[in-house]
Amino acid sequence: MFTVPDIYPEFTCKAENCTRNCCLGWHITVSMRDYFKLVGMECGRDLRERLDRSLHILRDATPERYAEFSRTYTGDCPMLRPDGLCMLQRECGEDALSAVCRYYPRSPRTLRADECALSASCERVCEQLFEKTDRMRFVRIPLEFAYELPKRSDDMITRFYVPVRKLFVSALQNREYTVSGRLAFCEKLAAVLRDGFAARGISGIERALEECASLSPERAAGERDTSGFETAAYMLSRLAERYPIERYAAACAASEYGGMEKEFLKRFPGWEIMCEQVLVNHVFYDGFPFYGDLRYDIYHAFAALAALYAVWKVSAVCSLAGEGDINALVALTSELFRMAENSNFNIAALALLANGGVPEKSVILPLCAL
Numbered sequence: 001m002f003t004v005p006d007i008y009p010e011f012t013c014k015a016e017n018c019t020r021n022c023c024l025g026w027h028i029t030v031s032m033r034d035y036f037k038l039v040g041m042e043c044g045r046d047l048r049e050r051l052d053r054s055l056h057i058l059r060d061a062t063p064e065r066y067a068e069f070s071r072t073y074t075g076d077c078p079m080l081r082p083d084g085l086c087m088l089q090r091e092c093g094e095d096a097l098s099a100v101c102r103y104y105p106r107s108p109r110t111l112r113a114d115e116c117a118l119s120a121s122c123e124r125v126c127e128q129l130f131e132k133t134d135r136m137r138f139v140r141i142p143l144e145f146a147y148e149l150p151k152r153s154d155d156m157i158t159r160f161y162v163p164v165r166k167l168f169v170s171a172l173q174n175r176e177y178t179v180s181g182r183l184a185f186c187e188k189l190a191a192v193l194r195d196g197f198a199a200r201g202i203s204g205i206e207r208a209l210e211e212c213a214s215l216s217p218e219r220a221a222g223e224r225d226t227s228g229f230e231t232a233a234y235m236l237s238r239l240a241e242r243y244p245i246e247r248y249a250a251a252c253a254a255s256e257y258g259g260m261e262k263e264f265l266k267r268f269p270g271w272e273i274m275c276e277q278v279l280v281n282h283v284f285y286d287g288f289p290f291y292g293d294l295r296y297d298i299y300h301a302f303a304a305l306a307a308l309y310a311v312w313k314v315s316a317v318c319s320l321a322g323e324g325d326i327n328a329l330v331a332l333t334s335e336l337f338r339m340a341e342n343s344n345f346n347i348a349a350l351a352l353l354a355n356g357g358v359p360e361k362s363v364i365l366p367l368c369a370l
Helices: 032-039 045-054 087-092 099-103 123-131 156-172 179-198 202-214 226-242 254-267 271-285 298-320 326-341 345-354 361-368
Strands: 002-005 055-057 067-069 106-109 115-118 138-141
Touching: 032 055, 032 067, 045 055, 045 087, 099 106, 115 271, 123 271, 123 326, 156 179, 156 202, 156 271, 179 202, 179 271, 179 298, 179 361, 226 254, 226 298, 226 345, 226 361, 254 298, 271 298, 271 326, 298 326, 298 345, 298 361, 326 345, 345 361
Parallel strands: 002 115
Antiparallel strands: 002 138, 055 067, 106 115
């Protein structure tokens, strides 16, 4: 049994109806097992020639990340047909696909708990999140995957993984407060939990959880100044040097942002709920606040989340305040979360926020206030 977001059972791929296909512009890697399956698979001559020309072993190959499809001159997967469908799947069936292609945007996790998330980098997942108005729930359903999943860790993080995340999800879903107010409250939780985990003992973490339960949000995230906007705009410009988000990186002037935000909220009156759904989904997807190899503490993890919210909000306001509909917001959101959920965005964001040091509260709270 796997824990999944309640939109999971209704997810279906849009296939040829997707306007931003997941085969476009990505480096698609396969495991050693999938590589040899594809090399030895019986198929038509055209497909065999394409596979032989495009599939190559990586220099730094590992069993999990062994080979990669060379992209076409347009930057797309060579298996992608003009009609938006996959040549490999159409000719040889779903079982021929590598695990990453077969299951995306689904992402099973078993290291800390048996879970399967949906990535907001997928257009259809974004549409589901924006259509949903009630608070996201997490449900248990039976799932099977055609590859071996990591075994459960028995470390201290695993013991507190779900209780800590529930704290943040509960805070993000508290609709008595604005999203900015909820994020400011999450900053408080992250600071307390950072100190609790730094003590490196079960009793210290339990005391931190008890203290978190006694805290209350504030009605506002604090006085908004231009520093949050300026930080987000700077991050957007630098991230656009590394990721393909140039079209969303041209921020407006700080003096214009307030007026553009009002226009944006008129155009998208359900923004607060849409924002909540996407952030909660991302927290679940990212294993927040225990992402990656745990080189960063809980406060670092929250700083990266605040940075993601800020660059998403600023890019959405500056790009869509004057024009744009829900489809444009879906496209922007899926593009930015393709960056956030399928790259080392967290590391890049922290480097930009703190230049390798500890992110300061004075930098993070203005991002929450946007």
